[in-house]
Amino acid sequence: MKITLISPKRERFEQNRMEFWEFGFMASTAGLGTRKYSGTPLAIPILASLIPDKYDIEVIDENIDEIDFNRPTDLVLLTFFTTAATRGYEIGDIYRSKNVKVVIGGCHASMEPDETSKHADAVSIGEAEVLLPRILNDFESGVLAPFYRVAEAERPNLDNQPVPRFNALKLENYFNPTIQTMRGCPMGCEFCTVRVHWGAKYRYKPIEKVISEIELLKKQFGRNTFIMIVDDDVAANTTRSKxxxxALIPLKIQWMSQGSMAMAKDDEYLDLMVKSGGTRMIMGFESISADNLKNMRKNPANKLNEFTDNIRKIQSYGVAIIGAFVFGFDGDDTTCFDNTANFIIENSIGLPQLFALTPFPGTALTKRLEEENRILSRDWKYYTGSTVQFVPKLMSVGELEEGYYRTIQNVYSYKNILKRLTGLWDLWDKHAQREEHILVKEKIDVILLNENFRACAYSYRNCYDVDIEEEKHYKNEIQNKLKMFLKKRNVLMERIRPYA
Structure with a gap:
C-alpha cells in the first residue's frame, strides 16, 4: 500500500512578487546556485517517521519537485500553513477526483477544519503523533472518520517522539535543515496561532535526543550545515537552554532560532549561546508602541523602554537580530511607519522583517475582527503578511498598504542597509568574542540576506522615492564590502584548515 506525503508550494499571487518567507534568492546565492530552497520542511519528516515500514512512502515537497498526479497512490497526506492553503486545497481536489483518499492536517487545517473538510476525506486537527496511527488504522479498515481531534490531555510527550526521517527529503536541494526541540507557549499574543495549535504549556524534547538528531542531520546532509531551530522561544527556560x-558546543555548528528579549538579562546565557554556534535570533518586537504591546498581550519580557539597550546587548555578542515588526494594530496611525523605520535604522537591526498585520484563522485577533465586521477577505493566497486583509482602526486600507510598502523599501534602500550594517559590524568588531572566520562569515551572510529581503521589498508596488545615483553609490559600497569579506574569509580558512 502506498502513501504520498505532500507539502504544497506557496504560490505567488502575482508573478513577479516575492514574499519574506521566500528564500530562493538566498538559497541560490549562498548555495552558489546548487540549492532549490532554503530550509527543509519539518512536518513531512515527522509524518514519515510515524508511518510503519509496511507502507511504501513517496515524499513530495512542491518547492523542489512537481507532483505527478497520474502516479498511482492509495492515500495522500497533505500538510500546510495558511499561505499555502489555496494550493493545498487544489491538490486535495485533484486527487479526490481520481478516487484517491485525502487526509489534510497541519496548522491551517486545525484552525479551519470545516472549510478544509470540503477538500479532504478526513481532517486531522492537532498533532500527528496522536492522530496518524488512528487515521491509518481506520483507512485500512475502510472507515475514515471526517474529523480526528487531539484532546488537550492527549498532547504527546516529546520524550518518545521518533526521530524525523530527514532523509525522506532530497536533502541536497536544501540550504539548511530544520529541527524542533520544544512545543507550546503559555503567552496569549492576540495575533498568534502557536498557543492554539501547540497548547499552552511548554513541552521539551530531551537534550540527548536533540543532539542525536543534529548528529544524524550532519551525517545525512554530508556537510557541516547551518541549522534552523524552530522553537518559538529558545529563551523560555534559560536553565534548560544553557x-x-x-551540549551543542562540541558539534561545532552554526544555528539560528527564535527568542524573547529575556536573554539580554543573562550574560551566561548569551555567552553559551554564542559558543554553541548561535549566530542569528528572530525576535518579535511587533510594535514600538507601549499601548499596542499591552493590548496584544505581548510577552512581558518585551518592555519598550528596554528595547534599545537589549538590542545592543544581544547584537554585541556577535548575533544578528532578525527583528519582526508589524503594522496595522489598533493603536497604529500613519505616524507608525516613519517612527518604526527610524527605530530600526538607529538601532542597527541587522535583519528587519516587516509585515502587515494579518488575521490568521484561529487567533483571538481574527475572532475579534470578525465580531467587529472588519475582515475583508478569506482568500488565503493573499494571507502572506504583505497585504491588508482587514479594515484598520486609525487609517484607511490604502494608507496601511502604502505605508507598509514605503517603509520596507525605506529600510531596505541600499543607503539604509549600509547604515544599519555598518553600525552592526562596528558593534561586532568592538565587542564580539567570536572566532574571526565565523564573524566574517556572518558579515557575508547578513549582506546576502539583506539583498534577499530587499528583492522582496522592491517587488511590491514602488512607494518609496530613491535617488538612483545615490543608490548606485551605496550599492557599490556594499559590494566592495562583500568582496573584502570574501577575500578575508578565504585567507582565514586557509590558515585554520590544517587544524580543522
Missing amino acids: ELFK
Missing part, C-alpha cells in the same frame, strides 16, 4: 547550548 544545558542545550553546552
